[in-house]
Amino acid sequence: MSRPARVGVLVFPGSLDDRDLARGLSLCGADVQMIWHKDARLPELDGIGVPGGFSYGDYLRCGAMARFSPVMRALLEFASGGRPVLGICNGFQILCEARLLPGALVRNAELRYVCQDVRIAVDDPGQMRSELAPGRELVMPVKHGEGAYVPDPEHKPRVAFRYVGGNPNGSTDDIAGVVNDAGNVLGLMPHPEHAVDPLLGSTDGARLLRSFLSACTATRDAR
Amino acid sequence: MKVRVLVSLKPGVLDAQGRAIEHALRDLGYAQVSGVRTGKQVVLDIDSRDPEAARALARELCEKLLANPVIEQYEILI
Numbered sequence: 309m310s311r312p313a314r315v316g317v318l319v320f321p322g323s324l325d326d327r328d329l330a331r332g333l334s335l336c337g338a339d340v341q342m343i344w345h346k347d348a349r350l351p352e353l354d355g356i357g358v359p360g361g362f363s364y365g366d367y368l369r370c371g372a373m374a375r376f377s378p379v380m381r382a383l384l385e386f387a388s389g390g391r392p393v394l395g396i397c398n399g400f401q402i403l404c405e406a407r408l409l410p411g412a413l414v415r416n417a418e419l420r421y422v423c424q425d426v427r428i429a430v431d432d433p434g435q436m437r438s439e440l441a442p443g444r445e446l447v448m449p450v451k452h453g454e455g456a457y458v459p460d461p462e463h464k465p466r467v468a469f470r471y472v473g474g475n476p477n478g479s480t481d482d483i484a485g486v487v488n489d490a491g492n493v494l495g496l497m498p499h500p501e502h503a504v505d506p507l508l509g510s511t512d513g514a515r516l517l518r519s520f521l522s523a524c525t526a527t528r529d530a531r
Numbered sequence: 532m533k534v535r536v537l538v539s540l541k542p543g544v545l546d547a548q549g550r551a552i553e554h555a556l557r558d559l560g561y562a563q564v565s566g567v568r569t570g571k572q573v574v575l576d577i578d579s580r581d582p583e584a585a586r587a588l589a590r591e592l593c594e595k596l597l598a599n600p601v602i603e604q605y606e607i608l609i
Contacts, residue, residue: 368596368597369599372596372599373596376596404601405599410601412601412602414540414544414545414547414602415547415548416547417545417547419547419551456545456547458544458545458601458602460601478545478547
């Protein structure tokens, strides 16, 4: 058996789902390392998770300040090498602000913070497809105030997931997550790391995390 | 030199806050008001005597950090 995927989880001031993501990835078999946002150099990694929370307090705009952290330059380099990156909630916002993913996230249409389980359907998850066949539905929670996805008019996104049975935030075309053109950077608003234990009502998140880890080991083994 | 930057969502991007304000104004009886858009103002004190240099710097700051050009527009007032 090949060695487990070595995944870094970035930690910004205000990240609050970093430990949950690390735990979820560990449960799915990863060897996880926390990476402080001031670290300009990354250790040898097979994949990177950008967790949810409120990086830099979300002052100005969600993710706008995190984009300039020293670790982000290393992340850009890592992603441009084709290695897998998974951004969740605030991590998704950060990846959009950093232009690793097209589009942007704006205030929820109803102006309310939403915290609820949602259903999403898989469309095109890029490299993270081992357990995510197109059309498959997953249940996991969302918790955000600025989760309405707006595409960049000059860059049509590859849609990874769409909300089904209700759009919690008014995002364009029910988009819940997108993947970059190369297929190695995935961002989504729902939280897979909060859906890895039957106690929490769903283990569908583990399916996504395992798909991410499969992409990590596959790209490592291909190098 | 004081420079004011007004950042707002581009036309066409749903401004949920602006819409809520518009609804509230309608409820208060101001039916003649429509097209409410919100935004934020950022005031900068730029160490420069040259308005054009200050404007150029403000534009750079907007492109880099103060606005997200994908969804937002900005206006620089000197």
